[in-house]
Amino acid sequence: MERNQSVVTPRRAAVAIACCWIVSFLVGLTPMFGWNNLNKMRRTHELNGSHSEFVIKCQFETVISMEYMVYFNFFVWVLPPLLLMLLIYLEVFNLIRKQLNKKVSSSSNDPQKYYGKELKIAKSLALVLFLFALSWLPLHVLNCITLFCPSCETPHILTYIAIFLTHxxxxxxxxxxxxxxxxxxxxxxxxxxxxxxxxTTKTDSNTIAETVN
Structure with missing residues (x-):
């Protein structure tokens, strides 16, 4: 009997989730490690010869480095995975549709029904991917405009809406x-x-456990 190496066990799922959170923390906390506009703001304050207390204006584009947001965040951690997932989903849809178009004998275990369910799940996950792109791309597009076109002014309300979409x-x-x-x-x-x-019902815990599995 062949052993299936692609089974998702609780341990593998926990490791994958832990890795995702660790990478997310490292990427998200990078500005706190020094890649921010604090030194630039200090130098500007000193060059202006202002004797007033140095105060940081808490605005997204003021404290966050656009080089970090565009080159590191967008070009490394958002755009490549997004394009890769898009290609994977296109391949998944292509394979499922090929299977659905095949003629199936009546003695089979109803693969049409199986692949129909797989197609429905794939569509749901593709919708999640689409909503992710719809939520995050506006902010990154605005960041690219800010970095590559310093003379271009974008309304603050657009930035706030884009940030709200990401949240x-x-x-x-x-x-x-x-x-x-x-x-x-x-x-x-x-x-x-x-x-x-x-x-509570008697089947609550069983149904929830089945859903997680």
Whole structure:
């Protein structure tokens, strides 16, 4: 009997999640390690000969280095993975559609139904990818304009909206999962009933465990 090497075990899932969080922390906290505009702001303050107290104006484009946001954040950690995931999803859709178009004998284990479910899940994950691009690309486009066209002025309201979209993206994914995937929707409703409405059923823990697995 052949051993399946691609099985997702709880340990592998935990390692993958831990790696994602570690990389996220390192990338997100890089400005705190020194790649920011603090020294530039100090030099500007000293060159102006101002005797007033040095005060940092807490605005996104003031404290965050655009070189960090564009070259390191966007060109390394956002754009390449986004394009790679797009290519992977295109290949997944292509393979699933090829399988669905094949003639299936009546003695098979209903692969049409199986690949139909796979196609639905792939569409849900593609929607998540699309929402990610829709939420994050506006901010990175504005950052590129700020870096490569210093004379171009972008309204602050656009920057605030773009930042709001990036924060809102984290709230979109559970909603997409709940509406597109039945098991997630059932698990969310049961978690809501159990922890917010204080309603429990005997099958709550089993259903939630099945959804996670």
């Amino acid at each position: 809102g993206n984290s709230a979109m994914n559970p909603i997409v999962y709940a509406f597109r995937i039945k098991k997630f929707r059932t698990a969310f409703l049961q978690i809501w009933n159990q922890y917010f409405c204080c309603k």
